[in-house]
Amino acid sequence: MSGEDTRTRFERIVQPHLGDAFALARWITGDRADAEDVVQEACLRAFRAIGGYAGGNTRAWVLTIVRNTAYTWLARNRSAVVTAVDDLAATEHANANLAEASAGGAYAANPESDLIALADAAKLETAIATLPPQFRDTLVLRDIQGLDYREIAAVTDVPVGTVMSRLARARQRLIRAIEAGE
């Protein structure tokens, strides 16, 4: 592949998604400067891998690289932050079941209009940031970045069924956190 090819492909495939790439990296690292470093490294990886890009959804491809880069970056530079990921399986299953969570406590007592009244930007931000990483990523990709289930499954490398359950759990946690005024 010639240099011109690589350049054109990078501009077509990667560059349009820099905004999304930064936003995802920012949610994962929790810091703007770190997110910039992650995006920079991810783009270098994407640039080197672009010859092997087989087509398909460009945004999902870019965000997959960004997410993977973000976690290796965190493991290398901020090892304390990443320990949470190790509890992944535990968090996934130790949860109260969905129907119970839906029916229980303050969550059920508040009409949805209250939810909107309570949810200011800072509270939403904190609530999302404190979600377990795999829940947070799924929620961010769906409700903030607008990916569909299949794309999220590709980016986070899990079956669609897992995306569905993570998304429902993430939303329920978020709703509870907002209603509890955390």
Next chain:
Amino acid sequence: MTIVTHGEDDRAILLVHAYVDGELDPANVIAIEQRMAAEPKLAAEQARVLALRRALRERLPQKAAPPGLEARVRRTVGLTAAPPRPTWLALAASVMLAIFASSSGTWYALQPSVGEGTSEAVVAGHLRALMAPQPIDVASSDRHTVKPWFNGRIPQAPRVVDLAQEGFPLLGGRVDVVGRTPVPSLVYGRRQHLISLTAIPDASVATNKSQSARGYNVIAWTADGVTHWAVSDLNPGELQTFARLFRDAPP
């Protein structure tokens, strides 16, 4: 029996979320719409999910990328070489031209002693290294491996300092060509950034000259007849710190 019931109720909740997300096939859409009409719990779940989505969309500020990010990324992958932004190819061509010119009798003007030309050449070396699959020819964090590697490749092995404790780990080294002299470059890391430190036997550069070239920060200083050029996209402050630590390190 409770477990079975919970399983079925959980499934209904998942379907409500998927329904709101427009991810259900027509058969499941009809089924869940009927259930939501009959079961207030499920209708309430739908209302909350919709409310949450609205709150996220309306209340959460957009995480806009910093204005300089695109330029920085293009520089990193070598698509642009910063303002005044000649392309990488043009830059490579100018280096080739310099090498050609230096071999045809006019090379005095391009000797390493010419500060401006040298800074161009060390930045070009740094850029070329970033473009390569490996920015270094010898990868080692051990200075006792890196220093001997230069023997036999260049006349004089460079001074190698261990700055890992200070947060600038040694990554390795490579040989660059400035004018037509092969010179040693050490590569240090700082977070995601690479620092190329090129050592050129030449005492003509003012001590601790700092500038930026092609969007990279460059600091040069002279010690014991050798001029050190530090090049990086790291911010000037940290690059200064690196220069000071290297300069002040015991031999």
